[in-house]
Amino acid sequence: MAKKKVKLMDICYYRSGDKGNISNIGLMARSDKVYEIIKKEVTPERIKAHFKDWVKGDVIIYPMDNLQSLEIMMYQALGGGATKTLRIDQTGKAMGNGLSKMEIEVDEDVLTTVT
Amino acid sequence: MKKVRVGAGSSGWPDFKDGALDVAQNGDIDYISFDHLAELTMAILQNQYAKDQTRGYIPEVIPLMKSLLPIWKEKDKHFKMCSNGGGANPPECANQVLKLAQDLNLGGIKIGVITGDTIPLSRLDDLRKQGWNFINADTGVDDLEKVRDRLLAAYVYTGADEIIDAYSQGADLVIGGRLSDNSLYIGNFMYPLGWQFTDEYWDRIGAGVCVGHLLECSSWSAGTCSNLWEEIDYPKGNPGFPIAEMYENGDCIVSKTETSGGAIRVQTLKEHLVYEVHDPENYIMPDGICDLTQIKLEQIDKDAVKVTKFADKSRGKPRPENLKLCLAYNDGFISEEITIVCGPKVFKQAEKAHEFVLRRLDHLGLKPREMLWSIIGWDSLCGPTVGAPPPDYDPPEIGIRVAFKCDTKEEARACRTECGHLCWGSLGVGAGFTNPPAIRPVFALYPTLIPREAVPLKLEIKEVK
Numbered sequence: 001m002a003k004k005k006v007k008l009m010d011i012c013y014y015r016s017g018d019k020g021n022i023s024n025i026g027l028m029a030r031s032d033k034v035y036e037i038i039k040k041e042v043t044p045e046r047i048k049a050h051f052k053d054w055v056k057g058d059v060i061i062y063p064m065d066n067l068q069s070l071e072i073m074m075y076q077a078l079g080g081g082a083t084k085t086l087r088i089d090q091t092g093k094a095m096g097n098g099l100s101k102m103e104i105e106v107d108e109d110v111l112t113t114v115t
Numbered sequence: 116m117k118k119v120r121v122g123a124g125s126s127g128w129p130d131f132k133d134g135a136l137d138v139a140q141n142g143d144i145d146y147i148s149f150d151h152l153a154e155l156t157m158a159i160l161q162n163q164y165a166k167d168q169t170r171g172y173i174p175e176v177i178p179l180m181k182s183l184l185p186i187w188k189e190k191d192k193h194f195k196m197c198s199n200g201g202g203a204n205p206p207e208c209a210n211q212v213l214k215l216a217q218d219l220n221l222g223g224i225k226i227g228v229i230t231g232d233t234i235p236l237s238r239l240d241d242l243r244k245q246g247w248n249f250i251n252a253d254t255g256v257d258d259l260e261k262v263r264d265r266l267l268a269a270y271v272y273t274g275a276d277e278i279i280d281a282y283s284q285g286a287d288l289v290i291g292g293r294l295s296d297n298s299l300y301i302g303n304f305m306y307p308l309g310w311q312f313t314d315e316y317w318d319r320i321g322a323g324v325c326v327g328h329l330l331e332c333s334s335w336s337a338g339t340c341s342n343l344w345e346e347i348d349y350p351k352g353n354p355g356f357p358i359a360e361m362y363e364n365g366d367c368i369v370s371k372t373e374t375s376g377g378a379i380r381v382q383t384l385k386e387h388l389v390y391e392v393h394d395p396e397n398y399i400m401p402d403g404i405c406d407l408t409q410i411k412l413e414q415i416d417k418d419a420v421k422v423t424k425f426a427d428k429s430r431g432k433p434r435p436e437n438l439k440l441c442l443a444y445n446d447g448f449i450s451e452e453i454t455i456v457c458g459p460k461v462f463k464q465a466e467k468a469h470e471f472v473l474r475r476l477d478h479l480g481l482k483p484r485e486m487l488w489s490i491i492g493w494d495s496l497c498g499p500t501v502g503a504p505p506p507d508y509d510p511p512e513i514g515i516r517v518a519f520k521c522d523t524k525e526e527a528r529a530c531r532t533e534c535g536h537l538c539w540g541s542l543g544v545g546a547g548f549t550n551p552p553a554i555r556p557v558f559a560l561y562p563t564l565i566p567r568e569a570v571p572l573k574l575e576i577k578e579v580k
Contacts, residue, residue, distance in 0.1 A: 013342035013382065015386045015389060015390050018391065020154075020253045020560060020562050021253050022253070022393070024390075024391050024392070024393055026389020026390055028382075028385060028386065051498070051499060051500060052498075052499035052500075053499060054498040054500075062394055064389065064395050066407075066408050067385050067389060067410075067412070069385070069389050071389055071392060071393070071394075071395050073394075076253075079487070081253070082154060083155050083557060083558050083560055084446060084520075084557055084559050086451075086486070086487035086518035086520055087487060087489075087495075087498075087518075088489070088495050088496060088516065089495075093340075094496035094497055095497075097496065098498065098500035098501075099500070101497065101500050101501065102500070
């Protein structure tokens with residue numbers, strides 16, 4: 001099977017928010033196959049590398065099989081938190097959009113499974 | 116099976132007022148709840164209350180009630196209401212609502228007023244002396260000493276116990292302070308369905324915590340801020356607010372009125388179930404802990420989704436022994452400025468301005484504690500994830516935003532005016548100025564825990580004569 005580079009935004013939905021200085025992203029797979037892929041490919045190391053100095057602490061990922069989603073927690077990730085941060089996006093609502101730009105390599109036919 | 120219909124009324128300040136009115140008018144509801152408080156709002160309200168004892172509540176409660184009480188009056192089925200809009204001053208908020216009710220000839224209406232969620236700072240010191248550690252949830256250590264002399268306010272996210280008490284004493288409307296968003300809804304499930312804080316009910320309370328989460332952000336479960344935004348419509352410009360039909364066994368149907376826009380789909384609920392929950396197996400709220408991995412969503416009609424059990428495991432666990440305590444403290448001042456750069460060569464101009472500002476700070480001896488430089492139209496929201504702009508990309512215009520954090524207001528102003536604003540000096544012709552937002556004090560938050568028994572809450576029932 002030929003491989004293809006896709007962005008997470010092509011195969012997932014996302015919504016993100018905050019608690020203090022913790023950014024939280026819900027990454028929702030758009031098919032069974034995509035869920036199996038993101039469980040393997042979207043790792044704390046890759047997420048940290050993707051956000052560079054915007055995420056200073058640990059990244060923890062919780063799988064949610066019932067919703068085919070990953071619950072991603074990123075510590076020290078909001079420039080101090082809603083009330084202290086200098087960012088325009090004080091509550092990290094766009095952090096999911098940021099993650100959605102991450103590229104991963106998938107089998108070419110995966111895109112056809114996305115609804 | 117016994118059931119109760121609970122509507123969402125508000126998710127913050129401000130929210131679509133017509134959403135609540137639509138739910139009350141057309142939602143055939145038994146209960147409706149109003150959350151008005153964001154993480155920081157209580158600190159602002161406590162500050163207001165300290166200066167003027169007739170303030171400190173959410174002013175929006177009054178016009179909202181002015182519109183709602185007439186609907187309440189004309190309905191044969193008088194729905195019950197629950198609100199945390201009392202903020203730092205629930206008694207005064209209740210007094211104002213009582214006056215409204217009197218003007219509307221609503222004799223006999225009862226208001227439950229809950230107080231005690233605001234903790235005097237001296238009690239924190241007492242608890243520390245007794246050996247309690249206020250571990251900072253952000254850092255994992257008790258470093259309260261560092262901020263003790265800058266503390267402004269302390270407030271506890273409280274649970275549904277007093278809401279349930281208020282209903283059982285006949286309250287039609289409950290007004291509290293920092294009642295947790297989730298508890299505003301849990302009380303509405305537990306009281307009418309007879310659920311107790313005992314082992315038999317944790318599964319159902321867990322389900323209630325989940326559904327409370329789905330309701331507490333109002334339209335956010337019904338298609339606003341959604342990945343499906345392109346296909347979701349608002350024919351009359353009114354987003355729908357979710358309504359939960361909760362059954363005795365904890366299963367539930369979430370829907371919305373036909374008179375509102377938006378949508379209730381598995382996807383719109385799913386995106387809210389993954390929103391701000393952290394460890395999904397332990398979504399901790401004052402009244403119970405929900406295991407969100409045990410929830411199943413199923414579309415049963417247009418704009419109706421059934422929320423049930425995913426497997427044969429409990430959806431809930433016993434409520435935590437401690438409550439969430441937020442401490443707010445002063446932490447300097449933030450100033451910011453936006454300048455619009457007109458092309459050509461927008462990114463090159465912005466780069467030059469950046470260098471100019473850094474040199475000027477140095478030249479003037481200004482030392483902001485933090486500075487953030489971002490480009491609106493490129494990286495202001497997603498930061499480093501967007502990389503550098505491609506060399507051949509030159510949009511007609513971009514915005515430069517610079518923000519400073521300083522110890523004093525004077526220094527924050529100097530950074531903004533002398534450097535942020537005057538950065539136009541280094542740009543080409545055609546820079547556009549904007550009116551900068553006011554310099555704002557930083558109320559930093561120190562999230563921690565407090566033992567439940569250290570938070571004595573008080574319920575008072577007031578009645579309209």
